[in-house]
Amino acid sequence: MATRTPTQRKAKQTIARPPKPRMTRADKLAATRSTLMAAATEIVGAEGYGDASVAKITARARVAQGTFYNYFQSQQDLFDQLLPELGTQLLDHIRARIAGSPDGLKREEIGFRAFFEFLAETPEFYRVLNEAETFSPKAFRDHMSNMIRGFVRALQRSQEKGGLPGYSTDELEVIVCVLLGARNYLAYHFVTRTGHVGPVPDWIVRAYMKFVAGGLLYGGTSGPTYRPKRAPASNGADAAGVEGSRVVTTGADSAVLELRVQDGHRDPTGTVRRGVLLDLAASVAELAASGERVPPPVLLNLAVSVLAPTRAGRLVASAQCEPRRAEAIHVALTIHEDRRAGAAVMTAQATFTEPVRSPRKTDR
Structure with missing residues (x-):
């Protein structure tokens, strides 16, 4: 048997990989919970809430059924946490995409594309969302409240910078519901129904942005309720419309x-x-x-x-x-x-x- 020289022994020691850091108990708990949530997302997305069960979820996660109850009080408890957690992931994904982008239409376009990116990465989201109103009303209410509040705050910041002329602050919530509803129906019609995989087609983005541009830029200009602001006459001149x-x-x-x-x-x-x-x-x-x-x-x-x-x-x-x-x-x-x-x-x-x-x- 050949004897290794000191140089060879040193070379082997140099390429030796350092030991992996040991996971703490908290890390292990978080990892197991994340695995269970991912398994629940896959099961509900494929079979629906009605056919999901603790047995199927734990089998997919490869953990014992008893372990499930270390993290959730019941199957319903998991369902009540599932949609809000996915919603948080969606918001985090959109925020990461729009970070640093200017306010206005470009920001809305980036957010719109980011929504469909998330849907491509997590196709189960659509079914988890739409069945939640029946199988987990609490989760559905929490998710919708989180989405609407976050979107309204974003539009308020845009309005403070001079955006969304023609809209009052009270009307922003209406705009948000319209935009969220549009995304949901577009997702069903062009993605879920057709099985489309990948980025949202550009022509859909263009059509959506045409609609949004008309509504957000020129809001309040259509309909019999719109009246221009009146200003009093000054210096003998007949003032009309805008002050000055x-x-x-x-x-x-x-x-x-x-x-x-x-x-x-x-x-x-x-x-x-x-x-x-x-x-x-x-x-x-x-x-x-x-x-x-x-x-x-x-x-x-x-x-x-x-x-x-x-x-x-x-x-x-x-x-x-x-x-x-x-x-x-x-x-x-x-x-x-x-x-x-x-x-x-x-x-x-x-x-x-x-x-x-x-x-x-x-x-x-």
Whole structure:
């Protein structure tokens, strides 16, 4: 038998691997619980809550059934913890993806893609979520509350920075429910139902973001309840719409407004807030549509085709009624920087209708 030289013995000692650190009792407990939760996710995701059992879960986790009760009081106790824990993992995944991204539409797109990434990695989530309302109402309520509260806080931060013009703070919860509902139904229709595996297709993202962009950027501009803000006249000028605006010209079917941009009209970056532009647009359109009509027509819709950021100190809005069609009044409008021939900031189309007249009371 050959004898190893000191150099050979030293080389072997050099490549020897260090011993693995020993797991503490707490580490072992956490690892076993995590294994049980992962097994429960797989069983419920494949067979549903109704066919899941402690025996199946422990068999999948490769632990004794008695061990299960060291971590959960009952099978229902595990069910009540399953969805909220998966929901926390989902939120952690989304937060990691959007960390450092700017507020606004890009952030929403990243979060939307991250939701589908998580669904691809954890396809069982959809069934765990949708059956929980029946088999684990507590888990379902806790999960929905966590999701809604977190999303609302994110939108509140965006609103504080000048985002979501046209929405009140109370309305943010409605927006969150709409967006979460959209994700859930899109997940079913394009992923769960079809068995799609992998990232969400780009065309779905584009369609979703078109919808979101219209709703979040131009919120509050559609429907008969939207009315532009009114400001009192000052210095003999006829103020209309946004504070600091004045009527330049007005006719039977046209109008021009000028706005001297004030500090309160700008967001923290110095850009004129979208809500200010939308109010100015609605105001000039209403002036053009009103003419000599008493009472004035009702704004039904303000459809914006171009809305560009601006830091101009002066804006000029002009509107012109189009030939009347049926009961509707259509108004084309533009907002330019500094003068009517300046750079275009907005182009839009407003639709008005005549107000419903209340029948006169007759003497009896």
